[in-house]
Amino acid sequence: MSDERDKLIAEVVEKALRGDMDEINNIEDRVTRSKAKAALAKAKRAQTADSPHQIEASDTGESTAPNTLSGNPNQKVGERISEKFPDSRDGEVADTHIQLKPDQWNEIATWLKTEEDLLFDSLQCITGMDLGENVLEARYNLHSMKHRNAIEIRIAVSREIAQIPSIEQVWRIGDWFERETYDMYGIRFTGHRDLRRILLPEDWEGWPLRKDYEVQETYHGIMVPKVKEGWE
Amino acid sequence: MVLNIGPQHPSTHGVLRLQVKTDGEIISEIKPFIGYLHRCFEKHCENVTYEQVIPFTDRCDYLASMANNFGYVVAMEELMEIKVPERVEYIRVIMAELQRIASHLLALGTFGLDVGAFTPFLYMFRDRERILDMFEMTCGARLLYNYMWVGGLSHDLPIGFVESAFRFLDYFEPKIEEYNNILTYNKIFIERTADVGVMPADVAISYGVSGPNLRGSGVKWDIRKDEPYSIYDRFDFDVPVGIGEKGNLGDCWDRFNVRLTEMGESIKILRQALTQIPKNGDVHQTIPKKIRPPKGSIYKRTETPRGDLGFYIISDGSPIPNRLKMRSPAFTALSVLDEIGRGWMLSDVIAILGSLDIVLGEIDR
Amino acid sequence: MTVDNLYNWLMGFFPGITESPILLIIAILVPCLALFLFIALYALVAIYGELKVSSFMQDRVGPMGQGVGLHAGKWGLLQPVADALKLLTKEDLIPEKADKTLFIMAPFMIFIGAFIAFVAIPFGETLIIADLNIGIFYLLAVGSLAVIALILAGWSSNNKWSLYGGMRSAAQIISYEIPAGVSIVIVIMLTGTLNMQDIIKYQDGGLFNWIIFANPFTFIAFFIYFISGIAETNRTPFDIPEAESEIVGGFHTEYSGMRFAFFFLSEYANMFVVSGIASTGFLGGWQSPISGYFNTPSWGVFWMLSKIMFLVFVMMWFRWTFPRLRVDQLMNVCWKVFLPIGLLNIFGVGIWTLIFG
Numbered sequence: 001m002s003d004e005r006d007k008l009i010a011e012v013v014e015k016a017l018r019g020d021m022d023e024i025n026n027i028e029d030r031v032t033r034s035k036a037k038a039a040l041a042k043a044k045r046a047q048t049a050d051s052p053h054q055i056e057a058s059d060t061g062e063s064t065a066p067n068t069l070s071g072n073p074n075q076k077v078g079e080r081i082s083e084k085f086p087d088s089r090d091g092e093v094a095d096t097h098i099q100l101k102p103d104q105w106n107e108i109a110t111w112l113k114t115e116e117d118l119l120f121d122s123l124q125c126i127t128g129m130d131l132g133e134n135v136l137e138a139r140y141n142l143h144s145m146k147h148r149n150a151i152e153i154r155i156a157v158s159r160e161i162a163q164i165p166s167i168e169q170v171w172r173i174g175d176w177f178e179r180e181t182y183d184m185y186g187i188r189f190t191g192h193r194d195l196r197r198i199l200l201p202e203d204w205e206g207w208p209l210r211k212d213y214e215v216q217e218t219y220h221g222i223m224v225p226k227v228k229e230g231w232e
Numbered sequence: 233m234v235l236n237i238g239p240q241h242p243s244t245h246g247v248l249r250l251q252v253k254t255d256g257e258i259i260s261e262i263k264p265f266i267g268y269l270h271r272c273f274e275k276h277c278e279n280v281t282y283e284q285v286i287p288f289t290d291r292c293d294y295l296a297s298m299a300n301n302f303g304y305v306v307a308m309e310e311l312m313e314i315k316v317p318e319r320v321e322y323i324r325v326i327m328a329e330l331q332r333i334a335s336h337l338l339a340l341g342t343f344g345l346d347v348g349a350f351t352p353f354l355y356m357f358r359d360r361e362r363i364l365d366m367f368e369m370t371c372g373a374r375l376l377y378n379y380m381w382v383g384g385l386s387h388d389l390p391i392g393f394v395e396s397a398f399r400f401l402d403y404f405e406p407k408i409e410e411y412n413n414i415l416t417y418n419k420i421f422i423e424r425t426a427d428v429g430v431m432p433a434d435v436a437i438s439y440g441v442s443g444p445n446l447r448g449s450g451v452k453w454d455i456r457k458d459e460p461y462s463i464y465d466r467f468d469f470d471v472p473v474g475i476g477e478k479g480n481l482g483d484c485w486d487r488f489n490v491r492l493t494e495m496g497e498s499i500k501i502l503r504q505a506l507t508q509i510p511k512n513g514d515v516h517q518t519i520p521k522k523i524r525p526p527k528g529s530i531y532k533r534t535e536t537p538r539g540d541l542g543f544y545i546i547s548d549g550s551p552i553p554n555r556l557k558m559r560s561p562a563f564t565a566l567s568v569l570d571e572i573g574r575g576w577m578l579s580d581v582i583a584i585l586g587s588l589d590i591v592l593g594e595i596d597r
Numbered sequence: 598m599t600v601d602n603l604y605n606w607l608m609g610f611f612p613g614i615t616e617s618p619i620l621l622i623i624a625i626l627v628p629c630l631a632l633f634l635f636i637a638l639y640a641l642v643a644i645y646g647e648l649k650v651s652s653f654m655q656d657r658v659g660p661m662g663q664g665v666g667l668h669a670g671k672w673g674l675l676q677p678v679a680d681a682l683k684l685l686t687k688e689d690l691i692p693e694k695a696d697k698t699l700f701i702m703a704p705f706m707i708f709i710g711a712f713i714a715f716v717a718i719p720f721g722e723t724l725i726i727a728d729l730n731i732g733i734f735y736l737l738a739v740g741s742l743a744v745i746a747l748i749l750a751g752w753s754s755n756n757k758w759s760l761y762g763g764m765r766s767a768a769q770i771i772s773y774e775i776p777a778g779v780s781i782v783i784v785i786m787l788t789g790t791l792n793m794q795d796i797i798k799y800q801d802g803g804l805f806n807w808i809i810f811a812n813p814f815t816f817i818a819f820f821i822y823f824i825s826g827i828a829e830t831n832r833t834p835f836d837i838p839e840a841e842s843e844i845v846g847g848f849h850t851e852y853s854g855m856r857f858a859f860f861f862l863s864e865y866a867n868m869f870v871v872s873g874i875a876s877t878g879f880l881g882g883w884q885s886p887i888s889g890y891f892n893t894p895s896w897g898v899f900w901m902l903s904k905i906m907f908l909v910f911v912m913m914w915f916r917w918t919f920p921r922l923r924v925d926q927l928m929n930v931c932w933k934v935f936l937p938i939g940l941l942n943i944f945g946v947g948i949w950t951l952i953f954g
Binding site: 415 | 636654656657756758833837916922
């Protein structure tokens, strides 16, 4: 019953965000209508802070197990992480991602992978990001093959202490993805067994994808070209 | 003995260096070294506008450019909430499926070449030429198209394309039988590829392998069916999965067979799309004058011939992307080589590398 | 016999002299030079044949030209000449750390191994340079010289890939000598002689007197011999030693120019020798398939050459059709399949001859 109500609320809030206020005003039940309006207000607040787009789970796959994360998996998983690992969430709660502190990331990752109704066994992508103001971020896109859910986890660190626990033993593709993020941003993944540059030569200096990156002058005596004039 | 395969080697599918430690002929460790083709794609994307990113995406996986374009464009359109006309959707699907056939032909041909069969390579290239001719007819380019733009296409289909495509399909469908005869069920080929490089399903998922490599291990996962984008949910096609027909499940033969059968499925989709395509429609109608997506981020996956291509785009409201990350399927496929290549002989490692179908342009970006 | 005939003819010019070593030497050198020219001509034909056969099987046309003097000649006939000229004029590179003596010696050895086998191949009824009475035994023995050359080439290049190629090649050739030899033993059993011309004379009387059709065991023995012969010459499906896509070039990676030309040439020469032995032993040599007709000596040369060229064509056909076997599967096929069948053949032929005469 409450699942149905949640679904209905989500639907009318979507429509309302697009400008159609009729649906939400036509809800008979007073309690539901007030809940819907509260959700709409919250969504509008989130909209001014971030994009209106929500990464939603598509749970129409062939999974026979009941999907406990229908609706907004980021939100639900975020809540469960707060319960199980207190003091691991960082910053404000948002609907599109889960912001975590770096300390317990390894344990959380193992729990996400092995917990029966979560089963996030596929790490899709690790994206590094330079947010400016001395903050670097690593964003993890996780996906569950069985339950067909997708969540996004973000971990922000400062430039001075750019260290995040490595999860390459949990999802084996983390090995190469973390090497790439290290190569481009300089975020050290502690516990990684073989952290070295992957795309650039081993002795390259600097972290290219940072916004304040200055390319080096020469590499082994060869000029590193910066502008088109002067190439001979 | 520590040996280097590559970076210049007839069969490493690009500039790839594999440092192998051998014990006689048996391999004990493989360390891939990549980055020889790194062209700073992601850094470039932070300095050019969203439209100018499209030719860059072409050049990443240069053997399946339409698929790269498609992935980027679908991600952008979801971020900006643009709905393109029907005709554009159909043309995109037609191009993507033709590109899938062309890419698989090349992958299978070079795999045969790695194993020592010289002739199927030329037969498959002969058929691939016909597809490239059709692409040339449409947008003028044979390999790097810059065809799918955000909100539309660069050119409409020329007159006579649909008839020419039907002629090609009628010509090509019996060829799959021919390839089966000459290569797939050839005893020597089966001995070289069956039971070689077995990749169990859980290893595959943990390493993020996707596409035909994952389906060869028995996992039925195809983004066109499971997270449909564009209009793929209107077409009726199967997803071929490896069943361990010759030897263990997840060996090189299974991956080869999955790719071959996928070409047949693409033919089915093409026939349906070519009959259903609306005759009228303007392909430039919904192209925005200036692309300024709203602030936010999106991660969107599409199915290219090599697997799940993911684009993570972060926009800050300006016409230039803040961050654009391309998650390439071949990157994950190469990372699993060490795991599945140990304990095999040198010839097998070449066969396994061929069956994973990697393109260094996509791995290094 | 050719040498004898020529010697006697030359002696006829100088009556009164019973023996002359100089004339003997001339009588030996002239046929050898002729043979050398024949090998060169055959190599040009074989290279052209390979280019065209491979092209037509791969649905393309291969080297073509618009006329004599304009690039490759009409139908690409000058292509092998162009190839030969190119190889002759290329720079001769010897890697710095390579073992120079062995590096230089290897191509010569492999060519010598192929060349000295030619002297015992019967081209016609009287056209054989040395009619040894241990003809076929000599040919089998001489065929193993190639192994030393390949190992030398692989080792002296100072290149791990070449070493792999050399080792694989040595293992392969030595192993496949055995099924080949066992199949030839059947021929020897039936004909009772090792002399090449006598083996051919045993098979006169038309198509069905050829040894291949003598009994079902010899039929199988022919195929075993032929396939082992292909393995001996390092052709696909047994070309693991020079597997292009794996170890770049195997034992001949570091060779360039004329030295590479020797390896290349000796591969085709070996193909000729293997086909020659197969034709002699199983297909009746210079005997005509229709008894009584077309059996003059010049027709004999025609039959022999056409049988050999047909077998060479079949070898080329195999190359462009089959993938290659992995080295342990190759060994598997040799020791676990061919050798038991070969031994069974000997047994079968013996019983058959005993029962049916």
